[in-house]
Amino acid sequence: ARAQAIEEKFGDKKLVVITGTSSGLGRKTAIALLRTGEYHVIGAVRDTDKMEAVAEVDGFPADSFTPMKCELNSFESVKEFCNRVEDFRMGKPLDRLICNAGVYQPTLPYAKWSKDNHEQTMQINYLSHFLMVSELLPAMFESKDPRVVVVGSVTGNDNTVGGGGVYPIADLHELDGFKAGFTNPIEMADGYSFDGAKSYKDSKLCLMMLANTLHAKYNKLTGVSFSSIYPGCIAESPLFREKRTWFRTYFPAFMKFITGGFVGEEEAGQRLYQVAHDPRCSKSGVYWSWNGGPREGRGTEALEKGGQISGGGGAGGGWDSIFENDQSGKVLDFDLAMKLFDYSTDITGADWPDLKQVTSPCPTLKVIGTVSKYMIAKEEMKRMRGERPGFTADGTPIKVTKFQKTQMVADKVVGKVVGNTVGRVLRFVGRRVLGRVPETAIKGSFHETPIILPEAKELLQKTGDEGLVSVIEETETQSGLDHNVASGKDQKQLEDEIASSVFGEMIQEEKEKARPTADSVGE
Numbered sequence: 001a002r003a004q005a006i007e008e009k010f011g012d013k014k015l016v017v018i019t020g021t022s023s024g025l026g027r028k029t030a031i032a033l034l035r036t037g038e039y040h041v042i043g044a045v046r047d048t049d050k051m052e053a054v055a056e057v058d059g060f061p062a063d064s065f066t067p068m069k070c071e072l073n074s075f076e077s078v079k080e081f082c083n084r085v086e087d088f089r090m091g092k093p094l095d096r097l098i099c100n101a102g103v104y105q106p107t108l109p110y111a112k113w114s115k116d117n118h119e120q121t122m123q124i125n126y127l128s129h130f131l132m133v134s135e136l137l138p139a140m141f142e143s144k145d146p147r148v149v150v151v152g153s154v155t156g157n158d159n160t161v162g163g164g165g166v167y168p169i170a171d172l173h174e175l176d177g178f179k180a181g182f183t184n185p186i187e188m189a190d191g192y193s194f195d196g197a198k199s200y201k202d203s204k205l206c207l208m209m210l211a212n213t214l215h216a217k218y219n220k221l222t223g224v225s226f227s228s229i230y231p232g233c234i235a236e237s238p239l240f241r242e243k244r245t246w247f248r249t250y251f252p253a254f255m256k257f258i259t260g261g262f263v264g265e266e267e268a269g270q271r272l273y274q275v276a277h278d279p280r281c282s283k284s285g286v287y288w289s290w291n292g293g294p295r296e297g298r299g300t301e302a303l304e305k306g307g308q309i310s311g312g313g314g315a316g317g318g319w320d321s322i323f324e325n326d327q328s329g330k331v332l333d334f335d336l337a338m339k340l341f342d343y344s345t346d347i348t349g350a351d352w353p354d355l356k357q358v359t360s361p362c363p364t365l366k367v368i369g370t371v372s373k374y375m376i377a378k379e380e381m382k383r384m385r386g387e388r389p390g391f392t393a394d395g396t397p398i399k400v401t402k403f404q405k406t407q408m409v410a411d412k413v414v415g416k417v418v419g420n421t422v423g424r425v426l427r428f429v430g431r432r433v434l435g436r437v438p439e440t441a442i443k444g445s446f447h448e449t450p451i452i453l454p455e456a457k458e459l460l461q462k463t464g465d466e467g468l469v470s471v472i473e474e475t476e477t478q479s480g481l482d483h484n485v486a487s488g489k490d491q492k493q494l495e496d497e498i499a500s501s502v503f504g505e506m507i508q509e510e511k512e513k514a515r516p517t518a519d520s521v522g523e
Contacts, residue, residue: 020101028269
């Protein structure tokens, strides 16, 4: 019944969530997706009334577009939105999550605060999307081609002129602001004073680092693809609505005719749509860009084409100009990215899926695993006895816990019994069947391995565990173990005794076969 209800509601359309579909890049991307007839788009917007008006003007099909309220200034609103998506999809997998919405407040002389008392730009652009991905990610696991796409920026990638040549530069430093909780009066991720333009650039750097982190954590385990994109400089976008009038007038012309980095909203929407739709873009861990931009086609040609020229990052180039762009060292700083992930989780209260590598259903592996579980644990304890301990960062030996000591001693008692019976046989058979371990496998270390700890019993005596020592001594007495037995025996004699007991019957059979029979004697 549920499958039928899903079929009636969605048909065979893929389900997509896009933030910020009421204007700019998100609006044009939604148009491109809906035009194909292959997607049902959920538009996450702050103002649903405005969204409904835009949808009517742009002709969004009512049966393929659903606006839902989501105020990115509030973590509670984000969670409520995700709950509505969960109810709405009725168990249908979520196929795409496009984190697009953002604000740019470069002229602010002071920080503005969200409902959660965090600096607004960072929460809207990054933290709320971080929380949204954590909430919706499990809904994507059953999709055949799940993709999470975040809109980055050249300004967050400082290996470019736009990102590394224009102050302020995106730089999270040591994330002291996030580490301290990032609540008012802490204004910036790095813990220093507020700069509106830098907050925007830092938020884009965070998004691009997040895509890489999620790729590393979840792509192999879930099949979900995580990527970031830079669609080009959308100089006429509402993103610049808080800039001064003169800037909004002259900046697009500057980008069109001087730098060549201008991209219109329509083309930028096509680019984001491509990453969501093109089979080539299912690849994870990629920062997508388009060949175009400032390298060629300026001057008279730019005037003739209204600024629509080709080159790296700018307009033109078409569908096949997409390429995997290089990311800066800051974006690829995995150690800092993991700190960012952990701090962001604390700030947002995100609950990420705890996934483990899928275990093979092979029945043979299950049987062997059951049989070998004890032996593996036993061998691991032998490895940890102390003859080759590790060291802490400052060079001191790693201490063995009391529980581990008890296990070692118990294993020592059992090991003596096994070592004097089956153990000897197994070692002998190993040498006879497999041969001795090659010298090259034993030698070749550039440094000696020091023996740090004594035998387990001596260790317990030194650490004062007298009760355990007495138990071990009593156990050894009752078991009749004599550690000196056979110590003086000739090794050859001992091997002959074991060979006789292990291979005696087989040797006797071979002798019987070789003995002449009556018939053969008569011949």
